[in-house]
Amino acid sequence: MALGIYIHAPFCRTRCSFCAFYLRIHREDQAHTYVDAVKREIRLYAGRASLGEHRPDTLYFGGGTPTTLRPEQLADLVAIVRDCFGLAERAEVTVEAHPDSVTEEGLQTLRQAGVNRISFGVQSMDEEELIQVGRKTSRAALDRAVAHARTAGFANLNLDLIYGLPGQTPASWRETLAQALALVPDHLSCYALTVEDKTHLQVSLHRGDLPEPDQDVQNAMEDEAASLLTASGFQRYEISNYCRPGHACRHNLLYWQGGEYLGLGPSAQSYLNGCRFGNVEDLTAYQDRLAAGEPAVLQSEQLSPAQQRREALVFGLRLIEGISLDGASEDSVDQRDQTLQRLRQKGLVELEEGRVRLTALGRRFADQVAVELL
Numbered sequence: 001m002a003l004g005i006y007i008h009a010p011f012c013r014t015r016c017s018f019c020a021f022y023l024r025i026h027r028e029d030q031a032h033t034y035v036d037a038v039k040r041e042i043r044l045y046a047g048r049a050s051l052g053e054h055r056p057d058t059l060y061f062g063g064g065t066p067t068t069l070r071p072e073q074l075a076d077l078v079a080i081v082r083d084c085f086g087l088a089e090r091a092e093v094t095v096e097a098h099p100d101s102v103t104e105e106g107l108q109t110l111r112q113a114g115v116n117r118i119s120f121g122v123q124s125m126d127e128e129e130l131i132q133v134g135r136k137t138s139r140a141a142l143d144r145a146v147a148h149a150r151t152a153g154f155a156n157l158n159l160d161l162i163y164g165l166p167g168q169t170p171a172s173w174r175e176t177l178a179q180a181l182a183l184v185p186d187h188l189s190c191y192a193l194t195v196e197d198k199t200h201l202q203v204s205l206h207r208g209d210l211p212e213p214d215q216d217v218q219n220a221m222e223d224e225a226a227s228l229l230t231a232s233g234f235q236r237y238e239i240s241n242y243c244r245p246g247h248a249c250r251h252n253l254l255y256w257q258g259g260e261y262l263g264l265g266p267s268a269q270s271y272l273n274g275c276r277f278g279n280v281e282d283l284t285a286y287q288d289r290l291a292a293g294e295p296a297v298l299q300s301e302q303l304s305p306a307q308q309r310r311e312a313l314v315f316g317l318r319l320i321e322g323i324s325l326d327g328a329s330e331d332s333v334d335q336r337d338q339t340l341q342r343l344r345q346k347g348l349v350e351l352e353e354g355r356v357r358l359t360a361l362g363r364r365f366a367d368q369v370a371v372e373l374l
């Protein structure tokens with residue numbers, strides 16, 4: 001079974017108003033200490049029998065904004081993962097990047113280190129919409145970043161977009177999609193804005209400073225993305241993800257196909273040998289634990305075989321092709337099938353030739369479907 005490694009870089013230059021990820025505003029001294037702690041964590045896990053003979057097939061730097069770290073720091077971490085775990089020969093190595101925090105030389109350093117997939121957080125092409133959510137960037141910076149990435153040799157480039165932003169209209173979303181396509185990406189992620197607890201966005205909405213997101217408008221924007229991107233040669237392979245043929249994100253597929261992954265860095269989550277575990281969501285505590293030679297795990301849960309199957313079903317349903325219903329033990333089939341039949345009667349899933357997949361309506365209510373199946 002394939003193994004993925006995720007490294008959480010908990011730094012950004014500023015915090016976007018909708019963001020609930022664990023992160024701090026970047027400081028060079030803190031970044032330096034953090035990188036040392038991640039190196040310790042890599043070495044700690046590399047010596048563990050629990051990883052068996054796994055050679056990671058994917059390595060993914062997410063955050064936060066990994067490119068707030070210096071390119072040499074990221075290259076160093078790739079090299080240590082390679083030394084300690086022996087990355088597979090054709091491993092997919094992704095770095096999430098903010099267009100403002102990359103340079104041509106830096107991208108070349110990453111490419112030479114073996115990074116072969118770059119994912120730019122764009123969110124919108126409309127600068128007014130970005131200002132509304134506390135992001136400072138310009139269209140010119142994005143154009144430069146994409147051009148530098150291509151010059152550096154990145155043949156696998158993703159753009160992250162968000163729909164349902166305050167002030168965004170169907171017309172401005174169409175324009176964002178059109179401008180994104182003009183940059184000729186290999187992959188596009190289109191996420192619906194969600195209002196997370198304790199975010200600045202939530203406070204602004206409660207105060208009435210911004211209009212509440214309109215679900216019907218968001219649904220129309222999702223449909224617009226699906227039709228425009230598929231008409232432009234992209235395959236929708238997951239609820240929020242589109243790729244040119246052969247460019248699906250292998251790391252994210254691991255999550256949706258029940259694969260195993262090891263998460264490193266504060267707040268990173270792992271799934272290994274049927275056990276879900278997560279690191280402490282605090283940079284100082286994370287570093288202290290590793291300095292003491294201990295894993296930074298805060299909580300863990302060993303899933304029963306039935307729980308593992310239910311989770312595999314829920315994650316697999318995010319894929320447009322759905323998931324095969326093979327592999328369930330007899331004792332769980334009745335209950336699962338009753339739930340699926342109920343969901344089918346509501347028009348939320350369709351069953352065909354031993355596979356189950358969400359319908360277009362089901363994709364809108366994927367979270368509720370998950371609750372019923374878990």
Ligand code: SF4
Nearest residue numbers: 012015016019063064
């Ligand atoms: S750049 Fe990304 S990780 Fe950083 S605050 Fe904004 S959304 Fe969150």
